[in-house]
Amino acid sequence: MDTIKCMSTFVAVASQRSFTSGAKQIGISTKLASKYVQQLEERLGAQLFNRTTRNVTLTDTGQAYFDRCVPLLDQFDELEGLVQERQSELAGSIRITAPTGFGGKQLVEALRPFQLQHPKVLIDLYLSDHQISIIEEGFDLAIRFGGLKDSTLIARKLMDMRVVVIASPDYLAEHGEPTHPQALSGHNCLLQMASADPEHWKFCIDGNVSSFKVHGSFQANSPRAVVNMALGGLGIGMCPMYVVEPHVKKGRLKILFEDKEASELGLYAIYPQRRHLIARIRALIDHFTEVFEQYY
Incomplete structure (x- = not known):
């Protein structure tokens, strides 16, 4: 059993309140997500979810486990990022949300050279004209116009x-x-x-x-x-x-x-508060800053 993989799956399912949506978020099948969560529950000897035909909710134990899993997984990502930084090779996934119009052209054009330079970084771009809760939906980064309203997030201006x-x-x-x-x-x-x-x-x-x-x-x-x-x-x-x-x-x-x-x-890169920003995400934000400061 891969504990980190099972924990990541559990957090995705809990965030989405759905095995199907949680599995989609991390790019695996619903059947596999169910298997990983079941393995985790068996290992812990505790039920983490209340399951019905319509929804999935956390048990009290599941909520307590979730609250501790999220920072642990963040620290694990930071640790991987530190190693990658020392090896001068970035790898791993970055989930980004952005406005449809800007994201479909200008953002994609800015992403292209970054991916050519870092071919092991997987970009998962979700375009929407609705403002998405990046923490609840499991995004690493949002590119948005306008100021920051959520105090649990950090915003870095890319350009005016x-x-x-x-x-x-x-x-x-x-x-x-x-x-x-x-x-x-x-x-x-x-x-x-x-x-x-x-x-x-x-x-x-x-x-x-x-x-x-x-x-x-x-x-x-x-x-x-x-x-x-x-x-x-x-x-x-x-x-x-x-x-x-x-x-x-x-x-x-x-x-x-x-x-x-x-x-x-103002165009901003917005991301959840973390003590250390994961290396690949920090590198991408730095890249965006360099690219967009030349615009307009």
Whole structure:
């Protein structure tokens, strides 16, 4: 019996409250996960889970064991990382979650050279536009825009991303180009609902930041959806630079009020608090910092 493997499986199942989801998280079959947990229970002589047809919950003994397993497994990872660091060869898995739009292109482009340099590091990337609890879902790292709200996590800023106002040449030809943010009240503005205050756009006017009320016929929780509507000539949008840039370079979108920009989005690497950050994760965060500080 591999005790570490059984403990890791137990923690995954307990975190997910499901043998199926726990097994998927660590890349094994449900049958094998059940076998490992059963072996662990037999070794300990204790029942760790209450099992029903619908869910899996920890027994009191299981909860106490879980609370001690998590830091022990972290220490084991740290120990492996220390050895790898001394051998100058990184190995092992890193589970990452990131926003769909940014993660599917810019993040993947940043990951590619890291994996070429460290071929024994397995990257498991999960893209979602919903904010995921990285501890409960078993992720090592989250790449997110915006500040940190959870005090149990640590955030390291990777870069500041410009947030720009854009419109298509066709829209501007038909409706005119606004010369001052006040004029936006007379335009159809496309609202990006994932932003902090989607109906108020901020601009720097005479050295002071001012907020201007906007409205329109379309709103979405995805900046890519807003950009696609702007490309179709429906209205004026405000979006992060990464999703806008390729269309601006091709002349399909124009950036407005560049001299009055006041909004930025911080991009952060977020990870659980640990006394020592595992070597492969620390190396990846350092790599991201170096890559993204050259952007925008």
